[in-house]
Amino acid sequence: MTTVAAYAAPSAKAPLERTTIERREVREFDVLIDVKFAGICHSDIHQAREGWGEAIFPMVPGHEIAGVVEAVGSGVTKFAVGDHVGVGCLVDSCRECENCEAGLEQYCLKGGVGTYNALDKNGEPTYGGYSEKIVVDENFTVRIPDGLALDVAAPLLCAGITTYSPLKHWNAGPGKKVAILGMGGLGHMGVKIANALGAEVTVLSQSLRKKDDGLKLGASHYYATSDEATFKELRGTFDIILSTVSAPLNLDSYLSLLKTDGAFVNVGAPEEPVSLNLFSVIGGRKTLAGSGIGGIQETQEMLDFCAEHGLGSEIELISASEINEAYERVLASDVRYRFVIDAATI
Numbered sequence: 001m002t003t004v005a006a007y008a009a010p011s012a013k014a015p016l017e018r019t020t021i022e023r024r025e026v027r028e029f030d031v032l033i034d035v036k037f038a039g040i041c042h043s044d045i046h047q048a049r050e051g052w053g054e055a056i057f058p059m060v061p062g063h064e065i066a067g068v069v070e071a072v073g074s075g076v077t078k079f080a081v082g083d084h085v086g087v088g089c090l091v092d093s094c095r096e097c098e099n100c101e102a103g104l105e106q107y108c109l110k111g112g113v114g115t116y117n118a119l120d121k122n123g124e125p126t127y128g129g130y131s132e133k134i135v136v137d138e139n140f141t142v143r144i145p146d147g148l149a150l151d152v153a154a155p156l157l158c159a160g161i162t163t164y165s166p167l168k169h170w171n172a173g174p175g176k177k178v179a180i181l182g183m184g185g186l187g188h189m190g191v192k193i194a195n196a197l198g199a200e201v202t203v204l205s206q207s208l209r210k211k212d213d214g215l216k217l218g219a220s221h222y223y224a225t226s227d228e229a230t231f232k233e234l235r236g237t238f239d240i241i242l243s244t245v246s247a248p249l250n251l252d253s254y255l256s257l258l259k260t261d262g263a264f265v266n267v268g269a270p271e272e273p274v275s276l277n278l279f280s281v282i283g284g285r286k287t288l289a290g291s292g293i294g295g296i297q298e299t300q301e302m303l304d305f306c307a308e309h310g311l312g313s314e315i316e317l318i319s320a321s322e323i324n325e326a327y328e329r330v331l332a333s334d335v336r337y338r339f340v341i342d343a344a345t346i
Contacts, residue, residue: 001025005346006131007320008058012050015324018346021060021127023135028075031141033085035346038129039064039155039313040339042185042246043269045327047117051271055117062129063089063115066144066154067343076138084144086303088157089293091115091126091140103295105140130323132346142300145307152312155185155338156303158293159313163190163242164302165294166265167197170240174198179234179241179257180219183210185330186244186267188314188337191217193302194242196309202238204230213336217314231256236284244268251288255280263287313338319345 001022008019026032044061046052065087069079079085092113093105100108113120116128128134144153163186172178178199180190187203194201195218202221203214211222223230234257241254246268255264264286281288294302306312314337318326326339 002133004132006060006127007323007346008060009048010058012055012057016048018320019058021131023133026071026073026135028073029138030073030135031069031076031079031085031138032071033067033087033134033136034070035065035067035129035132035134035343037066037151037154038062038341038343039158040323040326040330040341041158042330045330046271056125059117060127060130061116064154064157064159065129065134066150070133078138079141084150086142086144086153086157087115087129087134087136087140088161088299089115091136092120103297105295106293130320130341130346132343140296142296142303145304147307148303148312151317151340152315153303154340155313155315156306157299159186159189159338160306161294161299161302162186162267164193164305165298166242166267166291167194169291170263170265172197172199172240176200176239177202177237179204179238180244181241181254182244182268183214184244184333185338188217190242190244191219192311196311238262240265242267246270248272248274251276252280255286255288258284258286260284263289266290315340317342321345
């Protein structure tokens with residue numbers, strides 16, 4: 001075991017504080033990663049504050065991890081010391097169910113092992129990227145291409161793949177009209193990726209205060225959802241609406257914006273249930289769907305795509321001592337567009 005410094009929430013809703021944790025010794029197929037940067041995802045806050053249900057404490061959040069390989073196990077073939085690598089939301093799965101064999105480890109039928117707030121196959125709690133180092137199986141580690149700086153690459157391990165996977169699955173591309181609902185950490189990457197895929201992109205946001213950013217990042221149109229005229233003007237417009245919003249929405253209103261056979265895809269995960277009038281999907285043969293991150297192979301595909309198109313996250317780099325302040329700013333939508341922790345300050 002190796003002792004490393006980390007920032008952890010000692011209990012639900014408690015401020016994160018500096019502490020130490022134990023990392024396992026490097027096993028045959030393990031990679032020891034010197035963490036350089038870790039993104040702050042809204043889901044870190046949901047889990048640290050038990051918004052999604054009972055959690056495991058002390059909790060070291062962080063599943064947007066970018067770093068450098070420091071050591072490898074004797075059986076490792078995919079990585080070498082010095083490689084730039086990333087770790088996302090998963091560090092293991094059963095590897096044998098139908099979904100795992102199809103490269104859909106995020107939907108492992110036996111339940112995947114989360115990077116933090118989970119128990120590994122030995123029953124030990126997992127700890128995330130708000131730490132100096134992490135040990136991960138090579139099969140759940142991805143390569144960060146040379147064209148991507150590690151700081152702007154870190155958020156791609158969740159925000160990037162969470163938007164890339166559904167946009168690919170629902171065939172966003174030339175001739176498709178895609179709306180990105182919410183212009184935050186996920187939404188701004190959705191805009192960039194949908195645009196790079198060739199779709200015509202519209203941002204739907206509460207207000208127009210981020211309009212200039214949205215247009216600069218690749219949107220062709222930008223509308224305020226607080227304006228009732230938006231819903232009249234855009235009725236029946238979109239092939240895909242990707243919702244990155246983690247607050248309850250009036251789904252019936254948004255479903256009205258879809259074309260026949262359009263899909264409303266949720267990647268934001270509100271803590272509260274939402275209601276729906278089923279006539280909103282029956283009329284127009286519409287789909288109300290959800291999507292969760294992506295498999296390991298698809299995550300690598302996303303990173304390569306982002307490197308090819310020069311897409312990194314728009315970040316605000318912070319020191320570890322600013323994590324608690326950053327959480328409050330995320331909740332206040334006061335970040336453009338992803339906080340990233342400089343792990344050298346942990």
